[in-house]
Amino acid sequence: MTSWLHRLGPLAGLALVALLFTVLRPGQFATPGNLEIMLLQTAVVATAALGMTLVIASGGIDLSVGAQIALATVTLASLLARGWSPAAALLATVAGGLACGGLIGGLVTGLRLPPFIVTLGMWGGLRGLAKGLAGETMVVAPTTWLNDLLTALPPERRWLLMPAGVWLTILLAVAVAVLLQMTRLGRHILAIGSSEPTARLCGVAVERTKLVVYALAGALAAVAGVLQYAYLTVGDPTTALGMELDVIAAVVIGGASLAGGRGSVAGTLVGALIMTAVANGCTKLDLPNWVQEIVTGVIIVAAVALDRFRRVDD
Amino acid sequence: MRGVCKAFGATAALAGVDLRVAPGEVLAVVGENGAGKSTLMKVLAGVVRPDAGEMLLDGRPYAPRSPRDARAAGVAMIHQELALAPHLTIADNILLGMEPTRAGFLRRAASRAAAREALRQLGRDDIPPEAVVAGLSIADRQVVEIARAVAVGCRVLVLDEPTSSLTAADVRHLETLVKRLRGLGHAIVFISHVLEEVRAFADRVTVLRDGATVGGGDLATLADATIVEWMVGRPVTELYPRSPRTPGAAVLELSGVAGRRLPESASLVLRRGEVLGIAGLVGAGRTELLRAVFGLDPVRRGTVRVAATSGTATPTRRWAQGVGMVSEDRKREGLAVELSIADNLTLSRLAGLGPAGLVLPGRQAAAARRWIEPLQIKCRDVSQPIAALSGGNQQKVAVARLLHHDVDVLLLDEPTRGIDVGAKARIYALIDELAARGRAILLVSSHVPELLGVCDRVAVMCRGRLGPARLVGEIDEHTLMQEAIARG
Secondary structure (H helix, E strand, C coil): CHHHHHHHHHHHHHHHHHHHHHHHCCCCCCCHHHHHHHHHHHHHHHHHHHHHHHHHHCCCCCCCHHHHHHHHHHHHHHHHHCCCCHHHHHHHHHHHHHHHHHHHHHHHHHCCCCHHHHHHHHHHHHHHHHHHHHCCCCEECCCCHHHHCCCCCCHHHHHHCCCHHHHHHHHHHHHHHHHHHHEHHHHHHHHHHHCHHHHHHCCCCHHHHHHHHHHHHHHHHHHHHHHHHHHHCEECCCCCCCHHHHHHHHHHHCCCCCCCCCCCHHHHHHHHHHHHHHHHHHHHCCCCHHHHHHHHHHHHHHHHHHHHHHHHHC | CCCCEEEECCCCCCCCCEEECCCCEEEEEECCCCCCHHHHHHHHHCCCCCCCEEEEECCEECCCCCHHHHHHHCEEEECCCCCCCCCCEHHHHHCCCCCCEECCEECHHHHHHHHHHHHHHCCCCCCCCCCEHHHCCHHHHHHHHHHHHHHHCCCEEEEECCCCCCCHHHHHHHHHHHHHHHHCCCEEEEEECCHHHHHHHCCEEEEEECCEEEEEEEHHHCCHHHHHHHHHCCCCCCCCCCCCCCCCCEEEEEEEEEECCCCCEEEEEEECCCEEEEEECCCCCHHHHHHHHHCCCCEEEEEEEECCECCCCCHHHHHHCCEEEECCCHHHHHCCCCCEHHHHHHCCCCCCCCCCCECCHHHHHHHHHCCHHHHCCCCCCCCCEHHHCCHHHHHHHHHHHHHHHCCCEEEEECCCCCCCHHHHHHHHHHHHHHHHCCCEEEEECCCHHHHHHHCCEEEEEECCEECCCEEHHHCCHHHHHHHHHHCC
């Protein structure tokens, strides 16, 4: 009963936002074409937010997601430019993300540092690394099928319903949802986030689990980077600046607790969609950018406040 | 000051509570968890407003709308979880919210003097007002909190289970303090589970059950059995049942175990089918011993052998060896309070709840549900978060985890602290059943009657050294306490 409420809360918010814009801009917001555009716009943040959901559920935080995404676009573009096959470049990029995440996890568990501090350092460090690798400029790469991941479908491939990149996000979301809700690792992640001493008492390998969480989050951030590359068609070391906050906002709007122990993949996806819908709808209403930003800010605070009210009622 | 009277009749959580306390009197309020004590406290403190009934303070209507209101009217709560700012000084804490100022600037000397005066009234001028709270023991922090109430001019003090985290010596100091406050003409409401303490502290008792007053009177004229019967609502049979037990092979052997700081030296042999108790004061190193045995803290010296294997241990390894532990710190370590009953109960052993690393929610819930009935855990469903349960039921979940894991050796650290009589009786019965079925139990407790009632043998720990274990028939409460305090 309560879990139903928690799941429906953000969804009701999304429905409300969608309804509002549909009524205010009939024939412009809720069209197949615009829906596809919104999915394309959501894919990058949503994919990174999957990893962030795991991190936040375990009681951690990752401020370096934006830098990890930028680093991934640069890595991917550089490898493609050197003549790597798209598949090999993609795998290497994801492996690089896994390593970055592993490094963060290693610092958090090995040095017993707060994740906020470690990833604040990475926020600068990885961004710098991306700029260094890219020679402080855009990295241009030959066009491959990777560029089609996030482009609107041409008529002959309408049968796919959605671009491949969106499907990739959905597949990963299902995988992470199953991981979090229905595996031993997932139960351990939530237990650590809820109470680390309890997890330790119960024999959970706390350090190893955290390491896995950050590594997985790094890999997912790299996949988000691949999608970002597909969107930009170049490797850009300055891209996704500040995106970590969008990613965290999506997770939090989705009902996760920044204190850990609570997080839902479905909620996170809805959270990411709410933010896209607001941005897109505001554009359709010809509202200036600053209004969008204020509205987004209000929604973040309101979503968490509402969540708290519902919890107090329980 | 005229007689302080209150009468309630709120619905639901409180269904007609009457109580009266006069100046210069200590009234004990007792009842099982869920009897309505905490709601009653909230009403008194102005956190919750009653739906019906009336409260009078000095003969005038008393209807506080907030804890601030209540304080202003002269009613102060001293909660179980102390509300002090650890980084501030004692004086700052005592005068928090009513700091003496001149033209907006703090008058430090005046606030120190006021704090000193409040502490002097309590007979504790040994506590320096300029020291930082973080360096104080729990017992002294409690004194500071009481001093704060006195400094504000409160005449009605409500102490909510004030002894739950104190050592025996500190409990005696608190007793002196409460008697002193009584002598100064304060009215004191003392909430507790422990009958011995109620008798030591209070003049009269009021018993709550299911949100209503079910009995009360002068403690001098009431028998323990009567009070317990009021609390539980039925005659209590045997609190400490004892089935025939046959000690078997040794499953846990400690020789000369020393921890990081405590214990200094502990040796014992625990056999199947026996309950071995460890008595001693808080701080003697009993908890540290269990933690070292369980691999939560390092073993500096000596060996721990579980079922004939030794070597360094982690909790993961101990669980795999069939050793389980119940933590003394239920809320922080024992249980993840936001997670569900099912998650908490099955956390140490999620294997077997689905194929290949999967945990199927249905199987997890079913596994947890098996223990609800035998342990009489009162809950709506196993999906409820732990936080929604009463302390006794929470503790039953913590113990049920060991049953779900089907361990051979149970390390229980203060398993009945702060829980009601009904839950205690259930846990005692469970310990007896487990011992009769050949499980080995190592029980740390500060409650000597409990140790003598439940255990086969008891050893005393004093300043990090564990004495020899002796049969319960050969020792009594008095000698146990003597050894716990005296032996050096």
